[in-house]
Amino acid sequence: MLDVNLIRNNPERVKEGLLKKKVDPKLVDKFLRLDEEWRNKTRALDDLSAEQNLVSREMGRNQSQDLLSKAQILKQRISDIESERDVLTSKRDDLLNKFPNLPFDDVPVGKDETENKVLKNAGKKRDFKFKPKDYLSLAEHLGIINVKKATEISGSRFGYLMGDAALLEFGLVKLAFDTLIKEGFVPVVPPVMISPQVYKEMGRLSSDQKEDKYFLPKDELYLVGSSEHTLGPLGRGEVFEESSLPRRYVGFSTCFRREAGSYGKDTKGILRVHQFDKVEMYSFVKPEDSEKEHKFLLSMQEKLVGSLDLPYRVVEICTGDMGWTDARQFDVETWMPGQGENGEYRETNSCSNTTDFQTRGINAKFKNKEGKKELLHALNATGFAVGRMLIAIIENYQTENGEIEVPKVLREYLGKDKIKI
RNA sequence: GGAGGCGUGGCUGAGCGGUCGAAAGCAGCGCACUGCUAAUGCGUUAGGGGCCAAAAGUCCCUCGAAGGUUCGAAUCCUUCCGCCUCCGCCA
Numbered sequence A: 001m002l003d004v005n006l007i008r009n010n011p012e013r014v015k016e017g018l019l020k021k022k023v024d025p026k027l028v029d030k031f032l033r034l035d036e037e038w039r040n041k042t043r044a045l046d047d048l049s050a051e052q053n054l055v056s057r058e059m060g061r062n063q064s065q066d067l068l069s070k071a072q073i074l075k076q077r078i079s080d081i082e083s084e085r086d087v088l089t090s091k092r093d094d095l096l097n098k099f100p101n102l103p104f105d106d107v108p109v110g111k112d113e114t115e116n117k118v119l120k121n122a123g124k125k126r127d128f129k130f131k132p133k134d135y136l137s138l139a140e141h142l143g144i145i146n147v148k149k150a151t152e153i154s155g156s157r158f159g160y161l162m163g164d165a166a167l168l169e170f171g172l173v174k175l176a177f178d179t180l181i182k183e184g185f186v187p188v189v190p191p192v193m194i195s196p197q198v199y200k201e202m203g204r205l206s207s208d209q210k211e212d213k214y215f216l217p218k219d220e221l222y223l224v225g226s227s228e229h230t231l232g233p234l235g236r237g238e239v240f241e242e243s244s245l246p247r248r249y250v251g252f253s254t255c256f257r258r259e260a261g262s263y264g265k266d267t268k269g270i271l272r273v274h275q276f277d278k279v280e281m282y283s284f285v286k287p288e289d290s291e292k293e294h295k296f297l298l299s300m301q302e303k304l305v306g307s308l309d310l311p312y313r314v315v316e317i318c319t320g321d322m323g324w325t326d327a328r329q330f331d332v333e334t335w336m337p338g339q340g341e342n343g344e345y346r347e348t349n350s351c352s353n354t355t356d357f358q359t360r361g362i363n364a365k366f367k368n369k370e371g372k373k374e375l376l377h378a379l380n381a382t383g384f385a386v387g388r389m390l391i392a393i394i395e396n397y398q399t400e401n402g403e404i405e406v407p408k409v410l411r412e413y414l415g416k417d418k419i420k421i
Numbered sequence B: 001g002g003a004g005g006c007g008u009g010g011c012u013g014a015g016c017g018g019u020c021g022a023a024a025g026c027a028g029c030g031c032a033c034u035g036c037u038a039a040u041g042c043g044u045u046a047g048g049g050g051c052c053a054a055a056a057g058u059c060c061c062u063c064g065a066a067g068g069u070u071c072g073a074a075u076c077c078u079u080c081c082g083c084c085u086c087c088g089c090c091a
Helices: A002-010 A009-020 A026-061 A065-096 A135-142 A147-154 A164-182 A196-201 A227-235 A287-307 A357-362 A384-396 A408-414
Strands: A117-122 A187-190 A214-215 A221-223 A237-242 A246-258 A276-283 A312-316 A330-335 A342-353 A363-365 A373-374 A379-383
Touching: A002 A009, A002 A026, A009 A026, A026 A065, A065 A379, A117 A342, A135 A384, A147 A384, A164 A187, A164 A246, A164 A276, A164 A287, A164 A379, A164 A384, A196 A221, A196 A227, A196 A357, A227 A246, A227 A276, A227 A357, A227 A379, A237 A312, A287 A312, A287 A342, A287 A379, A312 A342, A330 A384, A342 A384, A357 A379, A379 A384
Parallel strands: A187 A246, A237 A363
Antiparallel strands: A117 A312, A214 A221, A246 A276, A276 A379, A312 A330, A330 A342, A342 A379, A363 A373
């Protein structure tokens, strides 16, 4: 949630930010008008309540017919104005919900992913002596991914991971946990269902995000799209001691996405599916430390992808392509030699500084040196998105005869060095 | 799923229709005092919002949540949520 005072005191800056994020800047004036109305109504209501409190207190001492009728009139007026104010409140909340987080000033401005900025290329692309195949044909041949059966059982955009692919998943998860626990992250297996209330507080239920979520009406619960969504609320309503910061969590969960609006995009295989497993990092830090923490989380991602010896690049996402809750976003894109004509970099990791956008919603604070409570900054970052890492591994480590070498760091987890028939 | 009990400030816990945003204790902070590392006394310590340029101040709201009764609700009623105990079911 965006700071109401920022909109009130600095509307031009907010407009500019909205524009960069491709959100209609007219929202600002609309909000300010509504806010003005809301404040007027609130003032009127407060004054009447004050009067009512006075009269009621007086009635405790001396009950006169005069006072009673005065009180009854007040009661009616209050209930009228209150319902008017309630309407304004919910309109105002709805509108506020349409504000994304604002990008930092130095984030590259752009309209879509074509204007993202490559910051770094790392790792060496393998020199194939043959035409690398795509992961799906390799995996189907080896019998470790079955999409056809999954489609029959659950519909499109599902997949079975079988045999060594299933083992590879656990290897990746264990590798990420081992690596991050060493860095002081607290391991977590969080809930994958979340109440609408908290989901909204996390800034994940704005109208354009809602469509991508699975909802269970009978129980009024959403399925999470990432463990970020239930990791963050660990700080809900909490006041952390400054000395306990940063707080870093590493979570593992299944993630659910409806992929509404991505019709026809990446329809084959397991690159874009309704259900996948992911290791996720989440940090709470002091506001002045969030940029530093962002770099740190990015370095953890590079460490993880790098340890698999996969070529990747780091991209700074431009304003028009950034996530809703983000003030800055980096992606790690991993090289997939079997994609497209001559291979492609595809997003495998995403790393976001959400500043106080989420912590304001969940009310996550810390006590600063003066003993004052202050909103934390929160950040989230992919550890491993299992499905996509699987793709990268299969394509980068394929052999000419259609087998797959197991990356060195995963061999001890798998207990083998090659996947074959 | 059935029966019963309970949800109050950082914690423990009183209050069960009217100066209650809330006793008391603990913890924290401040001041005072005492020579033996702490006791004692006094004071102080919730969050959100409106007015105000801001501070001060002032007013409003908040006693699990949402409604209702009432001039007035932490206190009464309804529903929901959570916790505990017993039974049932289940990995």
